Amino acid sequence: MDRIRIGLVGCGGMGTRHLYGLRELRRTGLANAEIVAVCDPKQENAELAASEAERLFDRRPEVFASVSEMAERCKGLDAADVVTEPHLHHAVACAALERGLHVMVEKPMGLTVKACRRMIETAARHNRKLSVNENYRRDPVNRLIRQVIDKGLIGRPYQMIHHSAGGGDRVVITPWRHLKARGGITLDVGVHFADIILYYLGDAASVFGSAEVVREVRHRPANPNRPYEFHKRRLAGMEETVRPTAEDVSAATVRMASGAAVDWRLDMAAKRMGYFRRAVYGTKGAIDCPGERNGRPATLHPEDREKPLVGREILGMLPDFELDPVTSALFGKKAVEYPFSPDEADLKILALEYHEFAEAILNDRPPEVDGVAGLKAVALIYAILESSVAGTSLRLEDVEVGKVDAYQREIDEAIGI
Numbered sequence: 001m002d003r004i005r006i007g008l009v010g011c012g013g014m015g016t017r018h019l020y021g022l023r024e025l026r027r028t029g030l031a032n033a034e035i036v037a038v039c040d041p042k043q044e045n046a047e048l049a050a051s052e053a054e055r056l057f058d059r060r061p062e063v064f065a066s067v068s069e070m071a072e073r074c075k076g077l078d079a080a081d082v083v084t085e086p087h088l089h090h091a092v093a094c095a096a097l098e099r100g101l102h103v104m105v106e107k108p109m110g111l112t113v114k115a116c117r118r119m120i121e122t123a124a125r126h127n128r129k130l131s132v133n134e135n136y137r138r139d140p141v142n143r144l145i146r147q148v149i150d151k152g153l154i155g156r157p158y159q160m161i162h163h164s165a166g167g168g169d170r171v172v173i174t175p176w177r178h179l180k181a182r183g184g185i186t187l188d189v190g191v192h193f194a195d196i197i198l199y200y201l202g203d204a205a206s207v208f209g210s211a212e213v214v215r216e217v218r219h220r221p222a223n224p225n226r227p228y229e230f231h232k233r234r235l236a237g238m239e240e241t242v243r244p245t246a247e248d249v250s251a252a253t254v255r256m257a258s259g260a261a262v263d264w265r266l267d268m269a270a271k272r273m274g275y276f277r278r279a280v281y282g283t284k285g286a287i288d289c290p291g292e293r294n295g296r297p298a299t300l301h302p303e304d305r306e307k308p309l310v311g312r313e314i315l316g317m318l319p320d321f322e323l324d325p326v327t328s329a330l331f332g333k334k335a336v337e338y339p340f341s342p343d344e345a346d347l348k349i350l351a352l353e354y355h356e357f358a359e360a361i362l363n364d365r366p367p368e369v370d371g372v373a374g375l376k377a378v379a380l381i382y383a384i385l386e387s388s389v390a391g392t393s394l395r396l397e398d399v400e401v402g403k404v405d406a407y408q409r410e411i412d413e414a415i416g417i
């Protein structure tokens with residue numbers, strides 16, 4: 001077996017992007033995975049994805065209405081790529097794992113910590129790979145920043161800031177992103193940033209946070225978010241207004257196990273003065289992090305130099321820095337800054353995710369972001385939300401094992417776990 005046969009489960013906006021991501025991998029000549037089936041209870045979505053796949057790969061995948069039907073009837077299937085709304089991740093992923101499929105699941109791994117734990121237990125019980133699509137860390141700039149930190153170029157990191165503001169009063173992509181029991185926006189967007197914090201600095205120890213729903217009504221977005229046919233149809237069918245039940249603004253201080261402090265601001269309600277700032281300060285310098293999928297350079301400020309080092313200049317201090325061969329094939333050798341549009345970069349990162357997942361199966365090795373890493377990112381977000389409800393700081397460990405779950409209990413009930 002040199003190619004993993006995958007069924008796409010969830011043919012919505014991100015499911016469509018996954019197909020284009022796999023095409024991107026194909027273009028490198030390094031493809032080790034193929035889509036042989038698509039599955040969605042909405043037949044129109046499944047058929048549209050099958051047509052996209054046929055156009056991209058010259059072969060129409062089989063179409064199914066449920067993951068169990070797909071697992072039972074699709075011959076030679078190795079894995080499921082779970083891209084449904086988050087409130088279904090655990091049920092769909094566990095159904096696939098129980099039927100012997102390996103699973104790659106979009107972020108957030110599960111809707112709650114309990115849902116994530118179920119997925120980990122099911123994967124272990126059936127001895128299957130479980131890989132979580134935390135895409136931001138795979139951007140070459142974040143590979144570089146992690147090396148800068150690991151090699152001690154900024155000394156001991158003692159503080160990180162992660163601030164972002166925007167979103168206004170529009171629906172962010174889909175209505176479900178504003179509903180607590182379906183995948184609130186603090187989780188859906190915040191989990192990306194949580195994973196980056198953990199990727200840069202290691203485990204989190206405690207959190208003191210606050211969160212609230214600022215926008216009581218949100219309006220249909222002005223544009224479809226991406227250029228694909230599915231996204232146009234999704235927007236055309238969207239209701240004019242949504243009444244959010246999920247927090248859209250959060251602030252927190254996170255204390256890492258290393259002792260570093262992280263200042264967190266995620267404001268998805270800001271209508272004016274949108275901004276993004278991420279930086280890590282250490283005892284020997286600081287690094288300014290430009291975010292993901294934009295190709296912009298990181299800027300390293302070593303304490304003992306008058307001028308900062310920008311983008312590729314940083315490589316002068318990291319002579320051994322290498323991107324892995326697939327990242328190099330997609331972005332270019334040592335491409336720590338790049339000329340691709342955010343959409344192009346998005347597809348290249350998806351190509352990386354498919355490749356790494358397939359390699360984990362083919363070579364029986366753990367995926368980079370396994371269930372435990374996926375759970376930790378989800379738990380960090382819930383630690384902020386749980387802390388806001390509790391009015392006190394919380395230990396991450398207590399949230400990760402489910403000892404603290406007052407905020408999540410109502411969601412767990414809604415999703416029946």
Ligand SMILES: NC(=O)c1ccc[n+]([C@@H]2O[C@H](COP(=O)([O-])OP(=O)(O)OC[C@H]3O[C@@H](n4cnc5c(N)ncnc54)[C@H](O)[C@@H]3O)[C@@H](O)[C@H]2O)c1
Nearest residue numbers: 009010011012013014015040042045083084085086106107
């Ligand atoms: N990594 C990223 O940058 C990124 C970006 C966007 C979305 N996502 C993630 O991708 C996931 C999907 O988001 P989206 O925007 O595509 O949502 P979406 O609402 O556009 O699509 C979800 C699809 O899942 C289908 N579905 C529902 N129940 C199903 C079931 N039981 N089996 C199979 N399919 C089912 C729906 O019919 C729909 O077609 C979410 O977890 C989201 O957070 C990740």
